[in-house]
Amino acid sequence: MEEKSILIAGAGIAGLSAGCYGQMNGFRTQIFERHDKPGGLCTSWKRQGYTIDGCLNWLVGSRPGDNFHRIWEELGAVQGRRMVEREEFLRVQGRGGKVFIVYSDLDRLREHMKELAPEDAPVIEEFTKAARTCAKYDLPVDKAPELFGMIDGTWFLIRNFPFLRLMSKWKQITVQDYAQRFSDPFLREAFPLVANLPGFPMAGLLMILAWLQRRSAGYPVGGPLHFPPSIEQRYLDLGGQIHYRAPVAEILVEHDKAVGVRLADGTEHRGDIIISAADGHATIFDMLGGKYLDRKIRAYYDHLPLFPPLVHVALGVNRLFEKMPAHVVYPLDEPVTIGGRQQNHLGVEIGNFDPTLAPPGKTVLKTLFAADYEYWKTLRQDPKRYQEEKERIADQVISLLDQRYPGLAGQIEMRDVATPVTWERYTGNWQGSMEGWMTTKKTFPPFRMSKTLPGLKSFYMAGQWVEPGGGVPTAALSGRNVMQIICKRDRRTFVTTTP
Numbered sequence: 001m002e003e004k005s006i007l008i009a010g011a012g013i014a015g016l017s018a019g020c021y022g023q024m025n026g027f028r029t030q031i032f033e034r035h036d037k038p039g040g041l042c043t044s045w046k047r048q049g050y051t052i053d054g055c056l057n058w059l060v061g062s063r064p065g066d067n068f069h070r071i072w073e074e075l076g077a078v079q080g081r082r083m084v085e086r087e088e089f090l091r092v093q094g095r096g097g098k099v100f101i102v103y104s105d106l107d108r109l110r111e112h113m114k115e116l117a118p119e120d121a122p123v124i125e126e127f128t129k130a131a132r133t134c135a136k137y138d139l140p141v142d143k144a145p146e147l148f149g150m151i152d153g154t155w156f157l158i159r160n161f162p163f164l165r166l167m168s169k170w171k172q173i174t175v176q177d178y179a180q181r182f183s184d185p186f187l188r189e190a191f192p193l194v195a196n197l198p199g200f201p202m203a204g205l206l207m208i209l210a211w212l213q214r215r216s217a218g219y220p221v222g223g224p225l226h227f228p229p230s231i232e233q234r235y236l237d238l239g240g241q242i243h244y245r246a247p248v249a250e251i252l253v254e255h256d257k258a259v260g261v262r263l264a265d266g267t268e269h270r271g272d273i274i275i276s277a278a279d280g281h282a283t284i285f286d287m288l289g290g291k292y293l294d295r296k297i298r299a300y301y302d303h304l305p306l307f308p309p310l311v312h313v314a315l316g317v318n319r320l321f322e323k324m325p326a327h328v329v330y331p332l333d334e335p336v337t338i339g340g341r342q343q344n345h346l347g348v349e350i351g352n353f354d355p356t357l358a359p360p361g362k363t364v365l366k367t368l369f370a371a372d373y374e375y376w377k378t379l380r381q382d383p384k385r386y387q388e389e390k391e392r393i394a395d396q397v398i399s400l401l402d403q404r405y406p407g408l409a410g411q412i413e414m415r416d417v418a419t420p421v422t423w424e425r426y427t428g429n430w431q432g433s434m435e436g437w438m439t440t441k442k443t444f445p446p447f448r449m450s451k452t453l454p455g456l457k458s459f460y461m462a463g464q465w466v467e468p469g470g471g472v473p474t475a476a477l478s479g480r481n482v483m484q485i486i487c488k489r490d491r492r493t494f495v496t497t498t499p
């Protein structure tokens with residue numbers, strides 16, 4: 001078969017995945033990445049002997065045998081990698097000494113919640129039963145939904161009807177609103193912190209609980225320091241080519257057909273098919289000059305909410321946090337303003353589950369705060385004030401943590417603050433968003449965005465900007481699906497291999 005060429009912008013998980021499946025299917029692919037390493041948002045960085053894990057708190061598909069696990073195997077991402085499946089997902093510490101523990105095991109979660117609030121038993125039974133039903137379904141990911149015909153659609157409906165019915169019911173109510181059904185004041189406050197995002201639907205939370213119950217939302221030891229490089233290696237082994245420090249400035253178009261890319265240094269590369277797995281806004285409005293969009297796409301960028309950008313504080317502490325859970329949320333007696341927003345809680349991730357993150361006897365702690373993009377964008381104009389604000393936040397977080405863990409302030413060996421503009425600078429993501437379009441009632445499936453643009457031939461998009469809800473598995477699936485669509489249009493049978 002004639003070897004067609006595909007050029008891909010972006011070596012995040014979606015771009016790497018598109019590249020791998022392109023190579024498996026006989027295309028000659030090249031990836032152009034603006035940064036000097038693979039992974040995009042799925043990244044980590046080293047500071048003073050500590051590794052700061054910027055992603056991969058949980059990886060859907062960590063369980064061998066699950067559908068998503070097969071995709072990770074095809075991408076060479078999980079072979080030989082130890083997965084940590086935690087007993088607890090999250091712990092919320094109450095003011096009066098009460099503790100709400102989100103156990104991965106649904107029976108344990110249900111009994112624990114009933115002990116906390118016996119009067120709320122019917123509500124607790126209702127949502128844990130729904131999560132249990134969801135956990136029975138390992139949704140098929142083999143075929144891109146865009147390629148579903150009548151028969152596929154009917155089969156999908158018949159096989160997954162109870163699940164789909166649950167989803168359509170539970171997406172109507174947000175986690176915040178559902179929490180109001182608890183009569184216990186502590187649960188009313190603590191429950192929304194499990195998915196503390198405005199407008200996040202209960203259906204999304206049920207899916208998280210279902211993956212935890214299936215033991216398929218684990219943490220890959222080594223984190224993003226090793227995870228994207230193993231997919232990059234798979235891509236190179238398949239014969240792909242990656243160019244780093246190669247930002248795509250423009251997608252070249254002739255007669256409404258994408259024909260290549262122009263890099264920021266002016267060099268041009270030609271290809272038969274172009275995929276952008278880079279930021280959606282930059283792709284549509286900068287690389288293509290806003291020439292290929294319709295009212296629907298314009299409305300997404302004007303109105304759909306985004307996952308908030310983050311202020312990410314990492315601390316290297318000369319201390320062990322043995323037997324501590326991986327993620328604890330504390331209420332703050334006095335709200336504090338961090339990152340341009342009032343914060344009422346302090347969530348701490350304790351990296352004691354991965355010995356590769358810190359030297360022996362030491363631990364990385366992380367706290368994340370939803371932040372205000374404009375605040376940071378403006379502050380960045382003044383490098384001195386920007387730096388001072390980062391230092392102030394680190395001091396503030398250390399002081400808050402010292403109240404919880406006395407002596408901690410004197411044990412800090414490393415401090416690192418990343419802001420929304422850090423993410424924007426390194427990954428190009430619009431407004432520094434951590435995960436693209438927010439999961440809401442509106443953007444929850446069956447809502448779908450097109451992977452093509454109106455009027456533009458030979459061009460596709462992949463990744464979190466065409467997959468609301470984002471996430472690492474979705475990005476990998478997006479790259480796989482886009483290649484299935486290309487194969488179908490090119491009259492090729494889509495094939496996969498597993499190393």
Ligand SMILES: Cc1cc2nc3c(=O)[nH]c(=O)nc-3n(C[C@H](O)[C@H](O)[C@H](O)COP(=O)(O)OP(=O)(O)OC[C@H]3O[C@@H](n4cnc5c(N)ncnc54)[C@H](O)[C@@H]3O)c2cc1C
Pocket residue numbers: 009010011012013014015032033034035038039040041042054055056057058059060246247248249277278279282310312426427428429433434435436462463464465470471472473475
């Ligand atoms: C703090 C944090 C924690 C997270 N935790 C989890 C988690 O636990 N589990 C989970 O599933 N997801 C998590 N996510 C979300 C997940 O990381 C993302 O949704 C996913 O990695 C997005 O992948 P992507 O390939 O679609 O996009 P990106 O990762 O944004 O990749 C796009 C790539 O394109 C490159 N690029 C941009 N512009 C250009 C250009 N002009 N030319 C060339 N290259 C360009 C970028 O540098 C980048 O490498 C987290 C995200 C953050 C920020």
